[in-house]
Amino acid sequence: MAELLPQQRHRHIVSEVERQGQVRVAELAAQLSVSEMTVRRDLTFLAGDGILIKVHGGAMKEGAATSSEPGFTTKLGMQTGEKERIAARAADLVRPGMSVAFNSGTTTYALAHRCTTVDDLTVVTNSPRIAQVFYDADNRSQTIILTGGVRTPSDALVGPIALAAIEQLHVDLYVMGVHGMTAEHGFTTPNMQEAHVNREFLRHAGRTAVVADHAKWGVTGLCSIAPLDAVDTVVTDDRLPAAAVEHLEHTAGEVLIAAAAKSNHHANESGA
Incomplete structure (x- = not known):
């Protein structure tokens, strides 16, 4: 992409905020082929004009605040590379014969695709999309349990029926995607x-275990799920700041980092 003028960048940013309700600095920098510092300056300018609200790690539409919730399809296009690497790393936690619960989310969705070949797996989920991944794989050794409930914008089934189904079960592992x-x-x-x-x-x-890419750090949704020390493991990518990794290690305990693969160029250099 040719270098854009500030006004062109601003139009793109405003368009993305209008479309998604909330955007992240890293996404915009990749879309615009500029540094994250340039995007932050643009967001500061637009926030000063009252066009959007600047938040830690990005910006959101005026009035969206912490209740902003992009739909599943929109989120599916965010941080796709990081999500795939996180899913590959988290797949090591899933072993044959386990019972595993997945909540609805695009990172757990990516992980589900990697677990369809795990034999004797019992899957519990409140995500029709994740259940469909396992149904389509047709691994006859697996048992799939889909909770009922009312569907949210992120395609999660919630409400009394979902809660009643879950409270009767005990699973070996719960993998949770989060908004922030x-x-x-x-x-x-x-x-x-x-x-x-x-x-x-x-x-x-x-x-x-929580599966969350680096862009989730510093983001706060409307409702608290649990403190950081309520989970055993956080699986994230190597762009999470070192200070955040250190804090998670002192709270959650185990932090698994999904590193990006080295390019052939770097690999050739190291082998020279």
Whole structure:
């Protein structure tokens, strides 16, 4: 992409905020082929004009605030590379014969695709999309349990029916995707009913893991799910700031980093 003038960048940013409700600095920098510092300056300018609200790590539409919740399809296009690497790293936690719960999310969706070949797996999920991934794989050794409930914008099934189904179960592992995570507010979501369901999953799991890319750090949703120390493991990518990794290691405990593969150019250099 040819270098854009500031006014052109501003139009693109405003368009993305209008379309998604919330945008992240890293995404915009990649779309515009500029540095994250340039994007932050643009956001500061636009926030000064009252066009958007600048938040840690990005910006959101005026009035969207912490309740802003992009749809599943929109989120599916965000941080796709990081999500795939996180899913590959988290797949090591899933072994044959386990019972595993997945909440609805695009990173857990990516992980589901990697677990379809795991034999004798019992899957519990409140995501019709994730259930469909396993149904389509047709691994006859697997058992799929889909909770009922009312569907949210992120395609999660929530409400009394979902809660009643989960409270009867006990799973070996619960893998949770989140909207945001901060030192102050822990893991959060924009949807109150999703928060209730996620907490119920946490209560009924022997081990718990959060899968979240670096852009989730510093983002706060409307509703708290749990503090950082409520989970056993956080699986994230190598762009998460070192200070955030250190904080998670002191709270959650285990932090698994999904590193980007080295390019052939670098590999050739190291072998020279």
